[in-house]
Amino acid sequence: MSRIKETSTNFANRQALADNCSEVYASNILGGQWAIVICSCLATGKLRFGELKRLLPNITERMLSLQLRKLEDHKIISRSVYAEVPPRVEYELTDIGYELVPIIKQLEQWGEMHKQYVKKNDCDNVF
Amino acid sequence: MSRIKETSTNFANRQALADNCSEVYASNILGGQWAIVICSCLATGKLRFGELKRLLPNITERMLSLQLRKLEDHKIISRSVYAEVPPRVEYELTDIGYELVPIIKQLEQWGEMHKQYVKKNDCDNVF
DNA sequence: GGACATACTTACATTTTTTATAGTATCCTA
DNA sequence: TAGGATACTATAAAAAATGTAAGTATGTCC
Numbered sequence: 007m008s009r010i011k012e013t014s015t016n017f018a019n020r021q022a023l024a025d026n027c028s029e030v031y032a033s034n035i036l037g038g039q040w041a042i043v044i045c046s047c048l049a050t051g052k053l054r055f056g057e058l059k060r061l062l063p064n065i066t067e068r069m070l071s072l073q074l075r076k077l078e079d080h081k082i083i084s085r086s087v088y089a090e091v092p093p094r095v096e097y098e099l100t101d102i103g104y105e106l107v108p109i110i111k112q113l114e115q116w117g118e119m120h121k122q123y124v125k126k127n128d129c130d131n132v133f
Numbered sequence: 134m135s136r137i138k139e140t141s142t143n144f145a146n147r148q149a150l151a152d153n154c155s156e157v158y159a160s161n162i163l164g165g166q167w168a169i170v171i172c173s174c175l176a177t178g179k180l181r182f183g184e185l186k187r188l189l190p191n192i193t194e195r196m197l198s199l200q201l202r203k204l205e206d207h208k209i210i211s212r213s214v215y216a217e218v219p220p221r222v223e224y225e226l227t228d229i230g231y232e233l234v235p236i237i238k239q240l241e242q243w244g245e246m247h248k249q250y251v252k253k254n255d256c257d258n259v260f
Numbered sequence: 261g262g263a264c265a266t267a268c269t270t271a272c273a274t275t276t277t278t279t280a281t282a283g284t285a286t287c288c289t290a
Numbered sequence: 291t292a293g294g295a296t297a298c299t300a301t302a303a304a305a306a307a308t309g310t311a312a313g314t315a316t317g318t319c320c
Contacts, residue, residue, distance in 0.1 A: 014275060016166075016308060019191045023170060028244030029237050033169050035247070039143075039278070042160050043150060055297055064146045066279060071298060081251055091287040092296035102250045105243055110156050112236050116229075117155030120162070123229045124208055141305060142279055166308070182267055193309060198268060218317040219266035262320090269314070276307070284299070290292085 035080050040065060040073045042110060045099065048083060049107045052098035082106070162207050167192060167200045169237060172226065175210060176234045179225035209233070 010017055024031035036042055040062065047053060047061050059070055074097060077083045082103040088094040099107075137144055151158035163169055167189065174180060174188050186197055201224060204210045209230040215221040226233075 011275065014309085015191075016275065019166065019308090022191060023166075027170055027173065027241070028248065029169055029173060029241040030244075032240045032244035032247065033163070036160070037164055039146065039150075042156055043154055046154065046156060056295090059297095064142075064149060066281095067298070068280090068300090069278065072278090080247075081254055087297095090296095091285095092294090093286080093298085095297065102243075102247055105246065109236065109239050109243060112239070113159045114154070114156040116232055116236060117157075117159035119232065120159065120207075120229055121155065127208055136306095138305065143277090143305065146278085183265095186267095194268070195270090195310085196308065199308090214267095217266095218315095219264085220268085220316080222267060264317105264319080266316095267314100270312085272310085272312105274307105274309070277305080279304070280302085282300085284297100286296090287294105289294085 035082070036106075038073065038076070040069060041077060042113075044070075044073055044077065045082065045103065045106055046110055048097060048099045048103070049110070052086075052096045055095050055097070058097065077103075162209070163233075165200065165203070167196060168204060169240075171197075171200055171204065172209065172230065172233055173237055175224060175226045175230070176237070179213075179223045182222050182224070185224065204230075 010020075020030075020034060024034055036045075043062060044058065047058060053061070055070070055074075058074075059065060059067065062070065074083065074085070078085050078097075081100055083097050084100050086096045086098070088096070137147075147157075147161060151161055163172075170189060171185065174185060180188070182197070182201075185201075186192065186194065189197065201210065201212070205212050205224075208227055210224050211227050213223045213225070215223070
């Protein structure tokens, strides 16, 4: 995470691809270990930071924080802070974020199919 | 690429997530800079190594090779070698690979929408 | 014999992502 | 005064992904 180096070839390649392939643009946004699961969790409604953390047991607070910020920057989720003590912060999918839900569902179905497929065809690699 | 370290926390996290979230499982397979574009290119039919390379101008041979191998390992594409000189190798989506095409199309549409959305809402980050 | 074409592979370097560990601020309760 | 709850942030290190540059094999053409 942190910040991508704008002089790297990697940056240039992504930029170029994302510009003329919207599917790559999308996958740049949804890529990364946790973005998709977070959206999945939020598909059923708003959640607090701590609730998300509990749903994603292995995530570090740093990662959760980074991913949430990234998704927020991309306007996929919104963040509402309530001035209470202890603080309460709620995350929720935006309109465009909700548009993602059916796609994620399809990806999930494809994943299931694929698991069956490779099981039948004797493949052992997972990643 | 190369090989993921099976003792790392990262490995454990992916494994755990992929096991009970098929959408994450899918995104592990399709993640990476080039996997989705390659599938996009192959959506219209089989292509040779060199043809793919020309379609993806900035890709290095190493990356193309790695990604193709990965997709092949996951049974998303098939590889046919013809015993000619110079050699001819053709890549083609498998059945389950073709199932991906509509999903990629939707991702593309979502990407377009998202681009409009952030343009309207004055967001400047791209990644 | 030497250059050309194709489809790679290998060793190494750099960049990007993810994890580990510890700390911050605030108010409430015991 | 200490400890808990919440939502983070800072810094460093490990791991993974990507890029650079060069090399391999084989037969055909000149």
